[in-house]
Amino acid sequence: MDFDLQSWITIAAFAGGGLCMGLGAIGAAIGEGFTASQASTAISRNPSLSGDILKSMLMGQAIAESASIFALVVAMLLLFSNFSADTWLMVYVLISSGLCMGFGAIGAGVGAGFPAGAACKGLAHQPAAGSRLTTNMLIGSAVCQTPAIFALVTAFILLFTDFTGRPVSPTWAAIIGAGLASGLGAIGAGIGSGLAAESGCEGIARQPEAVSPVTNVMLLGQAVTQTTAIYGLLVSFILIFKIVPATEALAPAMALLGAGICMGLGAIGPGIGEGLTARDAVRWIARKEKAIADITRVMLVGQAVSESTGIYALVVALVLIFVV
Amino acid sequence: MAIEGADLVKAAGFLGAGLAMGLGAIGPGVGEGMAAAKACEAIGKNPKEAGLLTRTMLVGQAVSESTGIYSLVIALLLLFVV
Numbered sequence: 519m520d521f522d523l524q525s526w527i528t529i530a531a532f533a534g535g536g537l538c539m540g541l542g543a544i545g546a547a548i549g550e551g552f553t554a555s556q557a558s559t560a561i562s563r564n565p566s567l568s569g570d571i572l573k574s575m576l577m578g579q580a581i582a583e584s585a586s587i588f589a590l591v592v593a594m595l596l597l598f599s600n601f602s603a604d605t606w607l608m609v610y611v612l613i614s615s616g617l618c619m620g621f622g623a624i625g626a627g628v629g630a631g632f633p634a635g636a637a638c639k640g641l642a643h644q645p646a647a648g649s650r651l652t653t654n655m656l657i658g659s660a661v662c663q664t665p666a667i668f669a670l671v672t673a674f675i676l677l678f679t680d681f682t683g684r685p686v687s688p689t690w691a692a693i694i695g696a697g698l699a700s701g702l703g704a705i706g707a708g709i710g711s712g713l714a715a716e717s718g719c720e721g722i723a724r725q726p727e728a729v730s731p732v733t734n735v736m737l738l739g740q741a742v743t744q745t746t747a748i749y750g751l752l753v754s755f756i757l758i759f760k761i762v763p764a765t766e767a768l769a770p771a772m773a774l775l776g777a778g779i780c781m782g783l784g785a786i787g788p789g790i791g792e793g794l795t796a797r798d799a800v801r802w803i804a805r806k807e808k809a810i811a812d813i814t815r816v817m818l819v820g821q822a823v824s825e826s827t828g829i830y831a832l833v834v835a836l837v838l839i840f841v842v
Numbered sequence: 843m844a845i846e847g848a849d850l851v852k853a854a855g856f857l858g859a860g861l862a863m864g865l866g867a868i869g870p871g872v873g874e875g876m877a878a879a880k881a882c883e884a885i886g887k888n889p890k891e892a893g894l895l896t897r898t899m900l901v902g903q904a905v906s907e908s909t910g911i912y913s914l915v916i917a918l919l920l921l922f923v924v
Contacts, residue, residue, distance in 0.1 A: 769849050772852075772853035776858075776860025779857075779860045780917075781864070782864065783861075783865055783867065784863060784864045786867075786868050786871070788867065788875070789871070790871065790875065791873065791876065791878075792871075792875055794876055798879035798886075799879070799882040802883055802886025802887075809885060809889040813885050816895070820875070820878020823874050823878070823900065824878060825871075826907060827866070827874075827913075828871060830913070834917045838856060842856060842922075
């Protein structure tokens with residue numbers, strides 16, 4: 519059974535589209551389910567506010583949905599564009615961009631569900647803080663989407679970069695590695711940012727007058743949480759744009775693929791861990807505003823230590839790309 | 843395309859190094875984050891003991907970091923020694 523290049527490209531586009539939407543549906547569904555569960559709890563506590571809580575739930579779910587919509591866009595693009603190319607690299611590009619957006623949507627979907635759930639619960643406790651809660655929820659869940667946007671950018675760059683003239687081996691491994699670095703690297707940052715935003719909403723519901731320190735520290739914690747996703751994006755860009763000499767040997771290809779997998783997986787843990795730290799820091803700043811300086815300092819020190827393994831992963835990835 | 847034994851061994855070493863450091867970074871990242879989270883909580887409850895709590899957090903995180911350093915060592919061994 520011998521297929522020509524065009525058949526393989528079509529096969530890759532369909533496989534990539536399927537993987538993209540399948541993986542991309544995981545996160546939003548979990549996040550929105552969590553939001554709905556919190557909204558139900560909130561309505562049972564305070565049935566008179568069911569209209570407001572329902573509105574807040576739907577707004578939060580709509581934002582959590584956006585990462586999945588990115589995945590849907592990429593999947594549609596893969597299914598209905600007629601890709602034709604004269605290089606075998608197109609096959610890897612289609613699979614890789616699908617994997618990138620699919621994995622990249624998981625974290626943002628799960629993460630954006632947390633602040634939405636906390637906002638619904640907070641509304642039942644503190645109806646007067648409704649507008650401040652909604653604002654904080656929107657800011658927090660918008661930041662959660664950034665890793666998914668990184669993955670979308672990488673998927674688009676992969677699809678629209680002209681790889682003609684680049685050697686098939688080892689560029690194929692760099693392409694798959696680039697998709698995995700950005701896609702897997704977005705999971706931790708998305709979930710972590712969501713955890714930070716959750717306690718931001720919870721804290722505002724508890725102490726509506728503490729809104730500005732809570733939002734500030736929440737954004738600071740989320741920004742630190744995003745760093746490992748940015749490392750993933752960086753490694754993807756290096757892998758896509760670095761011109762590697764043609765070789766039939768397997769080792770240079772595996773070095774590039776290994777670099778992508780290393781940075782992608784290595785970004786998951788620090789992202790979640792830094793998010794956990796930011797969550798408790800924000801929660802306790804809302805409860806004890808006087809200790810804000812001490813808590814923020816310990817949060818940043820703790821996040822920096824938690825970041826270290828992400829930096830090891832970045833170093834190993836860069837060594838794999840540039841040294842060996 | 844004939845793949846030679848030495849090439850295959852090197853390729854496996856590179857891929858293994860990536861997997862070792864990538865997977866090995868997950869645990870310490872989450873664990874150290876948990877330690878720092880509880881340190882923030884404890885300082886919120888008892889701000890006077892901030893110095894002692896920060897020290898305890900850092901010692902705990904250093905121990906939690908050790909598995910990440912093992913992964914780094916194994917990755918570098920796979921890259922440069924084996």
